[in-house]
Amino acid sequence: MKYLKIFVGIICLHILFFSASCFKKSSSKEESVAQMKWISKYDFFDLYKKNVSNGNFGPETGLKLTILKFLNENTILLAGSKDLHSFYNKPGYSAVVFISTDKGKSYQEIAFPEETVKFITPSEKYTLIETGSGGNSQSGKVVLYLMNNHTLEYKKIDEYSSKSKIMYSQFNGENVVYSENDNQKIVNLLTKEEIELPEYLKKTPFILKKDNTVTSLLKDEIQEYNLKTKQQKVIKKLKSNYDVLYYENEEYLLGKSGRFKTEMTIYNQNEGELFVENEKTIEYYRYRNFACYFKETRPYVTFYYSYDYGRTWNEYHAKDFFTTTIPKGFYKDQLIVLDVAFYDKNDNSHIIVGEFQK
Numbered sequence: 539m540k541y542l543k544i545f546v547g548i549i550c551l552h553i554l555f556f557s558a559s560c561f562k563k564s565s566s567k568e569e570s571v572a573q574m575k576w577i578s579k580y581d582f583f584d585l586y587k588k589n590v591s592n593g594n595f596g597p598e599t600g601l602k603l604t605i606l607k608f609l610n611e612n613t614i615l616l617a618g619s620k621d622l623h624s625f626y627n628k629p630g631y632s633a634v635v636f637i638s639t640d641k642g643k644s645y646q647e648i649a650f651p652e653e654t655v656k657f658i659t660p661s662e663k664y665t666l667i668e669t670g671s672g673g674n675s676q677s678g679k680v681v682l683y684l685m686n687n688h689t690l691e692y693k694k695i696d697e698y699s700s701k702s703k704i705m706y707s708q709f710n711g712e713n714v715v716y717s718e719n720d721n722q723k724i725v726n727l728l729t730k731e732e733i734e735l736p737e738y739l740k741k742t743p744f745i746l747k748k749d750n751t752v753t754s755l756l757k758d759e760i761q762e763y764n765l766k767t768k769q770q771k772v773i774k775k776l777k778s779n780y781d782v783l784y785y786e787n788e789e790y791l792l793g794k795s796g797r798f799k800t801e802m803t804i805y806n807q808n809e810g811e812l813f814v815e816n817e818k819t820i821e822y823y824r825y826r827n828f829a830c831y832f833k834e835t836r837p838y839v840t841f842y843y844s845y846d847y848g849r850t851w852n853e854y855h856a857k858d859f860f861t862t863t864i865p866k867g868f869y870k871d872q873l874i875v876l877d878v879a880f881y882d883k884n885d886n887s888h889i890i891v892g893e894f895q896k
Contacts, residue, residue: 615658760772790806
């Protein structure tokens, strides 16, 4: 999570990545070879069995994928839009999701009536999918769907103007935070039950957890509110005051902003300092002690990843392919899925999955 961005009100996940041969960078300039095992390569010709644009180009040219995510270590979700003219010589676009249950060896297409998929929020059993048409024009609209990850069937949850101030966030597989203007409530997407929040939670940022409790930072306390029992309790008394509370990978993290609000120091739940987030590190993908970012340095991409919060780095040069700037999909500190184009014209693979070899 991008801690500094969240502090200033922008929630944005950026997941960034790696390829072929790696070298470890540390403060002592010591270098050692690191390894990456590429476990799958996928060409969309395998799905469509034909080229597009009158047969002149591979099917990936008719797809604009902007979302790559892991549901679990075996299941991958790709999402974006499909150019109907390229595929079927028809005008317009179709929102599309691709799902793989075998670590990227094969994919299945799921189409939606709208033009593009804007966001997806996966959970163990269900995935919340936000699609859109018409952009922010007067006729623009947003449509939400809830997809069953097992059957791949989906149902419409809501539809509203793209100019409205409605937002669904923090989907936990069952409940979601529904916001409209300055009003917030919890909605169960399976039963349609609506749960009103107590007044103190309407005035402070909070975290909706998988167990349907709501956690917030109030002065020097981490407090928990149970949506079912309506009970409020203190779960941790802190020694210092903090500006922001996060909950990631079943761990609490605390943030304290710097004097000029240009950086934020992140602490663990025991108040031990972990790292500092600033303008240079804000794009890092983080999972516990793992951090990663990349730089486009044609003719190859250089990826940097660390297992100690960014104190020392592994450096990896992808010499066989290049990638785009869209966020990459990542499973913990183990797997990566990224969109690529190989320099070898005989290799039309577009989506590849890599496994880190520690």
